Amino acid sequence: MDTNTISRIQKAKQYANEPHRVTFENFELQFKGDNDTYTTMLGAEGWHCSCPGFQKYAICPHIMALEKIFSVMLKRDPTPYASGQNIVSDVKKATRYAEETERIRFVAFSARIDGDNSVHRVQYSDNSWQCDCEHFQQRDICAHTDAMERLLGDMVAPIVLTPAKEEVGE
Numbered sequence: 001m002d003t004n005t006i007s008r009i010q011k012a013k014q015y016a017n018e019p020h021r022v023t024f025e026n027f028e029l030q031f032k033g034d035n036d037t038y039t040t041m042l043g044a045e046g047w048h049c050s051c052p053g054f055q056k057y058a059i060c061p062h063i064m065a066l067e068k069i070f071s072v073m074l075k076r077d078p079t080p081y082a083s084g085q086n087i088v089s090d091v092k093k094a095t096r097y098a099e100e101t102e103r104i105r106f107v108a109f110s111a112r113i114d115g116d117n118s119v120h121r122v123q124y125s126d127n128s129w130q131c132d133c134e135h136f137q138q139r140d141i142c143a144h145t146d147a148m149e150r151l152l153g154d155m156v157a158p159i160v161l162t163p164a165k166e167e168v169g170e
Ligand SMILES: [Zn+2]
Pocket: 038, 040, 049, 050, 051, 053, 054, 060, 061, 062, 063
């Protein structure tokens, strides 16, 4: 591996171990519940979920599970419980869902990563990755996209390098 690749991987591992550097600006994902699959979104106006519970209470086990999984990457207060909501049952469900991340599949996201020297923005949609840093423009991969892939695991499609840009030794 060349030194660029080694330093990219080291940096990616470091960022993945320091998830507070990451801030989700928005995302859309598919959340497979026990009965149905729902679309859950976080945007400038806050959370939205297509499940019946959210329509009624503006909070649901899907959002509560995502708040657990991504806590430090959200930089926002947890959604308050609603009156009439079955809190005991929803907390139980959210706790179980948070352990079962194979239920979650990102459709798109935009996240900021506070690097050592500057701030970069990683974007993901339709299984493809983007970053605004210089390294990404040259190689289609960088410490930022690599770190996000490490953090999100099976919840995203893996980064695919085009053969021309593939790094030697990987
Ligand atoms: Zn929901």
